[in-house]
Amino acid sequence: MKTITFNNTAGFLTLQDQGRIGYANIAVPTSGAFDQKSHQLANRLIGNFPNACAIESLRGSFEFGTDSELVISATGAPASVQVDGREHEMFRSIFVPAGSVVSVSPGSLGMRTYLAIRGGIVGNQIMGSSSYDELSQIGTPPIKPGDKFSVENQVAGSITGDYTPGSVITGLNTVELETMPAPRWSGFSNSDILFTSEYQVTSSVNRVGLRLSGPALVWNSESRLASEGVVTGAIQIPVDGMPLIFGPDHPTTGGYPVVAVVSRNSLDLLAQTAPGTVVRFKSAR
Amino acid sequence: MKVNRYGWQGALIECQPEQVSALTDKCLRSDMFTEVVPAECTVLVCWDKDLSISQIENLVSSVTAITATSPGRLVEIPVTYDGQDLTEVAQLTGLSESEVIELHSSTIFNAAFAGFAPGFMYCTGLPEVLQLPRRATPRTSVPAGSLAMADAYTAIYPLNSPGGWNLIGTTDIKMFDAEANQPSFLLPGDRVRFVQVTK
Numbered sequence: 200m201k202t203i204t205f206n207n208t209a210g211f212l213t214l215q216d217q218g219r220i221g222y223a224n225i226a227v228p229t230s231g232a233f234d235q236k237s238h239q240l241a242n243r244l245i246g247n248f249p250n251a252c253a254i255e256s257l258r259g260s261f262e263f264g265t266d267s268e269l270v271i272s273a274t275g276a277p278a279s280v281q282v283d284g285r286e287h288e289m290f291r292s293i294f295v296p297a298g299s300v301v302s303v304s305p306g307s308l309g310m311r312t313y314l315a316i317r318g319g320i321v322g323n324q325i326m327g328s329s330s331y332d333e334l335s336q337i338g339t340p341p342i343k344p345g346d347k348f349s350v351e352n353q354v355a356g357s358i359t360g361d362y363t364p365g366s367v368i369t370g371l372n373t374v375e376l377e378t379m380p381a382p383r384w385s386g387f388s389n390s391d392i393l394f395t396s397e398y399q400v401t402s403s404v405n406r407v408g409l410r411l412s413g414p415a416l417v418w419n420s421e422s423r424l425a426s427e428g429v430v431t432g433a434i435q436i437p438v439d440g441m442p443l444i445f446g447p448d449h450p451t452t453g454g455y456p457v458v459a460v461v462s463r464n465s466l467d468l469l470a471q472t473a474p475g476t477v478v479r480f481k482s483a484r
Numbered sequence: 485m486k487v488n489r490y491g492w493q494g495a496l497i498e499c500q501p502e503q504v505s506a507l508t509d510k511c512l513r514s515d516m517f518t519e520v521v522p523a524e525c526t527v528l529v530c531w532d533k534d535l536s537i538s539q540i541e542n543l544v545s546s547v548t549a550i551t552a553t554s555p556g557r558l559v560e561i562p563v564t565y566d567g568q569d570l571t572e573v574a575q576l577t578g579l580s581e582s583e584v585i586e587l588h589s590s591t592i593f594n595a596a597f598a599g600f601a602p603g604f605m606y607c608t609g610l611p612e613v614l615q616l617p618r619r620a621t622p623r624t625s626v627p628a629g630s631l632a633m634a635d636a637y638t639a640i641y642p643l644n645s646p647g648g649w650n651l652i653g654t655t656d657i658k659m660f661d662a663e664a665n666q667p668s669f670l671l672p673g674d675r676v677r678f679v680q681v682t683k
Contacts, residue, residue, distance in 0.1 A: 221519060223528075224519070224671070325662045326667060382496045425526070428523055428528025452598065
């Protein structure tokens with residue numbers, strides 16, 4: 200089997216596929232790529248199955264060598280992608296000769312770059328997925344220098360020769376999120392301020408969730424809310440009233456009320472949203 | 485029972501606590517959902533294709549108070565009542581240590597829902613006298629297999645983790661094993677009895 204070996208890594212690098220489905224009842228989050236659109240595009244460009252395991256790099260730089268020829272693709276947050284020091288375009292297939300070194304370093308925009316390898320990277324498969332789950336700490340541990348991975352031979356089709364930019368990540372100062380009220384919407388005395396105010400992404404952001412700051416939402420009931428299941432994209436309101444939007448590694452149940460839910464498209468956008476960005480919630484109905 | 489839309493591909497079904505297991509069972513058997521997440525008095529369902537709220541309403545309408553009475557499997561867990569907080573629990577409840585043990589090990593609990601960590605199952609049915617608040621300062625590390633109580637629940641920590649519950653015992657059973665066919669030893673809906681063993 201083909202093997203890649205990481206020489207250098209900086210930042211948070213994980214392997215991600217589409218996650219673990221069907222285990223939320225035993226408190227195992229779905230996990231999987233945060234920006235699903237970019238992950239799927241990276242796989243599609245090189246003829247992989249959509250669920251193939253690829254690298255998700257959170258503003259990290261990394262370098263790996265290969266003993267065999269590879270076909271790779273990079274999508275998501277703009278980054279410099281080089282093969283033996285020569286710059287290549289993202290959003291198209293890249294041929295990598297045997298014995299060469301691939302290096303990736305982040306640009307100034309976006310948060311997560313995806314790098315897929317034709318055939319799929321072999322991770323540590325746990326409960327049907329190789330994804331690293333930051334909350335439960337299961338799956339393939341974050342990649343560090345010296346790590347070696349095999350590359351599988353599982354392809355869905357041929358390599359797409361075209362340049363397919365997908366959603367281009369720009370340095371937006373403001374993002375708008377498609378939002379739908381959740382079952383506890385009316386339990387807040389001021390839920391409407393979610394749609395009329397601006398919030399800001401704080402520095403507390405990871406795959407579990409993004410904390411925002413802005414006008415506090417007020418839960419109008421004295422009584423404790425019984426713990427209940429939560430979905431990815433749920434906007435939970437803890438005691439301080441500040442929204443917390445749940446990402447792919449979110450806890451499966453929670454005791455704080457959820458005011459609303461953001462759409463899958465909005466989650467892809469949030470995966471690329473940097474701290475300090477202004478967030479506006481837009482009602483989807 | 486009330487079916488509430490919860491995002492684009494989810495619904496939160498509200499019900500009585502005693503209906504949760506029958507409702508969960510019904511939803512699991514339907515093959516309509518990618519996730520079925522029971523909790524105290526709700527069941528969350530998620531799906532990945534098109535599904536309408538009325539289809540879910542039709543599905544759950546047959547869950548009645550009668551179907552809700554069917555009991556879950558009874559799971560016995562061997563434990564040693566040797567937890568660090570057992571003495572303090574006895575003092576706070578006004579019972580002797582052996583009375584705490586007697587009461588806890590003679591109760592049949594219900595594995596109500598999971599949360600906090602993989603395989604962490606909140607078990608309800610804790611006798612009122614044993615219901616104590618969480619510790620003022622959570623421990624930074626609680627070993628896997630610790631039997632604990634807090635508020636109205638008892639549970640076993642499946643993995644080493646921080647934790648604020650009162651520790652009353654330990655078990656050698658591996659509560660969560662990601663490599664196993666059935667990763668969680670307990671499933672929501674199980675009835676649970678802790679059987680005292682001496683080491």
